Amino acid sequence: MLASILMTVRKRRQPIIRLALSTMVAALLLGALACSPPEPVRIGFLGGLSGRVADLGIGGRNGAMLAVEMRNRQGGINGRPIELIAEDDRQDVEVAKQAAGRLLAQKPEVVIGPMTSAMALAILPQFNTAGVPLISPTVTTNALTGLDDQFFRVVAPTAAHVSKSAEYHFRENGLRRPVLVCDLRNKAYSESWAGDFRTAFERLGGEIIAEVGFESGQSLAALASSVLAEQPDGVVIIANSVDTALLVQQLRMRAADLRIATSEWAATERLLELGGRAVEGLVVAQYVDRGSTSPAYLAFLRAYRERFAHEPGFPGLTGFDATNVALDALAARSRGQTLKQALLTQASFAGAQSPIRFDAGGDTRRDTFLSVIRDGKFESLQ
Template identity: 45%
Template sequence: MKPHLLLAGLLALLLTACGKPEPIRIGFIGGLSDRTNDTGEAARNALMLAIEQRNATGGIDGRPLEMLVADDGQEASLARKAMSALIAGQPAAIVGPYTSAVAEAILPQADQAGIVLLSPVITSMQFVGKDDMLIRLNRSTRDNAGDYAQQLIGRGISRLAVALDVRNRAFSASWLDELRASYPALGGEILTVVEFHSAASTSFSDIADQLLDAAPGGLLFIANAVDVARLAQQVRKRSTDVPLAAVEWASTEQLLELGGRAVEGLLVAQSHNRDDPGARFTAFREAYKARFGREPGYTAIATQDAAIVLFDALARQSRALPLKRAIIEGGPYPGLQQDIRFDRFGDSTRKIHFAEIRNGAFVLVP
């Protein structure tokens, strides 16, 4: 598979020859061809919309923004090739990646090239507190696992079986490590952990059997939306009442569309409030729906926040101020639902919102 790139070099030369200002190139890297590509497509769409809106108001200092798009294929070797192609396009910064496994693969390239990676969603602890070219707009797996532990114990779920996708091990292993620290501290017990490699051929019926053989009080899925939907369907063939939960990675519209009745009652965290009536969020939501014909998912919303940060920092950046410093020192930034601030390492945090799936929709719960 070849990375899909908008080749900007020739266009830049033509624009310069016509006396027009050279565009500022913004890279994007995400999963666009994998079977779980809804998160990548939503993120790409959000950045495309943000660039269109910024260009409609004059760009940045009169320079238009131009988007370079690369498909990471959700696989390390493909991601590194995609990253190399992006770097060759000389972007001012790259928005992405969207999984910790891809971040692990491409961050050394970003560090070597001195190009900022602005990741809207990754959470793995291996990226926290590091002085590198990665800027994170999300919380950490430690934050999320601790909040899940409280939710599960608060619901009377003190015996847990866990299914874990090792294809994105940088995320899933970090999440499990943090759960093993927080859940038992509150009186919970992890009875069994069933690992699997996400693929179309994965036998989710066997995984469901292994999970339920432990006689748990609840199940937790550390996996993407497609796999959570398939797991839930197999579990519900065997048990109609065992409580289900999934980590925030699964919190996309695909979970609702593919899970159907099997995911009713499932608990999942979200990085945004879908019912927020605030003006900034409402304006973005309506613009996204008008442009793409569907609701923005969590990666779209987080990507819009990343665009807000990036465009503001680019507008303030001077030749003497590297972009990473401009981003870190520039906040707070007015995100869609909260102000965004960074520590000295470029780490941020977000509020968390828990929801249950009821009647085919995410419904916020206390």
């Protein structure tokens, strides 16, 4: 009889024990969830981190890293930490498409990059399909102007600023019959820049006597000889910093007093390092006012130098700006609003040197600055 009673008690206690255990497990799980860190906000970076365009990509990535680190120290976005995922496009169309696919597979809110126009044209269809904004620090091709897509940029298209270079070289530098030399590996940029320069220069009364294309990495000695065979009074190089520096050396060996100019693409510290004495006197277009005394810019400059121990140049500055634009839009986005809508809705974003305002096509206006290389430094011509 006693054994029967005990068995009945045990049977009655089993549901109570199971309920208690279930309650304890649920409480532990809720506690674990409460203590676990919030899901990070993922953003991507895509740019050339190796090869001849590495100065552009590394500068842009470092600017993005600095913006993310500074924002994380301030608490991230609504209490969520920000995670930056970087990929190298190696300035190669197929590599860029694969890298873009890997980034998109990780479900980023936005991707900063790419850094060249050719790569932007190659990968933009993937971002349009995914509905993920692409904010470029440096892409300026006119081919992406005024489109209703996922592409945004924090620098102006070439049509908005190249005329400043053309006017300076005609009126101040005395060019009348220059040759344009274009890097065909970034044809979307170089042809856009060359076309706008030609239009503005010929309107002033000058003549572009030849336009010579080359593939990055080919013999620059032979290229220099073919350019000088046109007997120009100057050469305007539209190429990356490495090829520009090496081509200038070849040109100077053959024509020491030749007037030489560049587009904005070459205007990094790599040009100074590789070009040495040959680039002295070179007139260089810039996306950054290196003489700016703006408190925001000086604060950025100090932070970048302390973090990376080198100069940011224009890719570091515009990479920083593009990332802060993305982070500000993510923080301000309202419930149910896409990031594209948030980017277009916000009237103005703070840049380190100037405000950034997008039009309906994701384009903005940004001034350019002309400088000359003197004593191994960029010196403003303004």
